[in-house]
Amino acid sequence: METQGDPPAARTFEAAPGITAIDTMMAGRAAVTAAYLIHAPAPALVETGPTASLPAVLAGLSALGVGPDDLAHVVVSHIHLDHAGGAGALLERFPRATLWVHARGAPHLVEPARLVASTIRSYGQEAVDTMFGPVTPVPSERLRGLAEGDRIELGGRHLQAVDAPGHSYSELFLVDSSTGGVFTGDGFGILLPDVGILRPAAPAPEFDLELAIASIGRIRATSPSVLLFSHFGPAPDVDRICDVAVERLQQWTDAVRGALDRGVPPGSIPDVLRELTADETRAAMAAGLDVGRYEYLSSYDLNAGGIVRYVTKGPARPPRPVD
Secondary structure (H helix, E strand, O other), X not given: XXXXXOOOOOOEEEEEOOEEEEEOOHHHOOOOOEEEEEOOOOXXXXXXXXXXXXXXXXXXXXXXXXXXXXXXXXXXXXXXXXXXXXXXHHHHHOXXXXXXXXXXXXXXXHOOHHHHHHHHXXXXXXXXXXXXXXXXXXXXXHEEEEOOOOEEEOOOOEEEEEEOOOOOOOOEEEEEOXXXXXXXXXXXXXEOOOOOOEEOOOOOOOOOHHHHHHHHHHHHOOOOXXXXXXXXXXXXXXXXXXXXXXXXXXXXXXXXXXXXXXXXXXXXXXXXXXXXXXXXXXXXXXXXXXXXHHHHHOOHHHHHHHHHHHHHHOOOOOOOOOO
């Protein structure tokens, strides 16, 4: 039995050949957010989880034999704190590692004040303190920006970056050359394996329905072998998941648009989405499944806010290209 101060138990499992998932135990809950270790001569960790998850990530890496001087690369799919919030603190523990992130998001990890403030507006200060923890700035000399087609060489295999806006303008899909697996970040939404419900991830202000669907279509055309969800784990049924992800994005957006057209106030839109998914939610709860974990990652309130903004104001203006 663990007591206060004990290191967390390492929870790891094989996600694909040469790729091991580490449960970051985000918010103290299992199977919410995953980081992935790619085994290679220059090992890479994909996703860090938030700083609050650092003990679980360190325990997982230690159990996999990765010491302070062993990790060569840390790669994040985008800059949201449940994916990249722990990057700065992790780099302090692995002094030889380089951090890779979409070039659009890189400045926000070097100077994270605006990113943290945005997260507080979405979640509230208490949730940010307990669920995410503090954000350590990343030294600019240890950070590399990625753009479409860039490759991270790991020795015998590589990761290739695919620009994937829709959820965030800093979103990347990352394709593993060895397995054909794709790290999806939040670009496909949230799929908790025991529950089996795919929920969109459409937060304000950068949700863009057309871009999200196009990003899924582009990566689908590459015939991935498996989708490696940050939330949570591998999904080998690629074609079905692609279909469901697009269907859900369109369905939820249409439901919000229709409700607003009927005069439903924006503050009541979360209830519209709850009603839309009531049958599957009740069925999952009746089966004893922990549906509440979705609220940590892609709550009805966050989705409602993002889709309402998209429907009423149109897509957010993309950031200026990075030189």
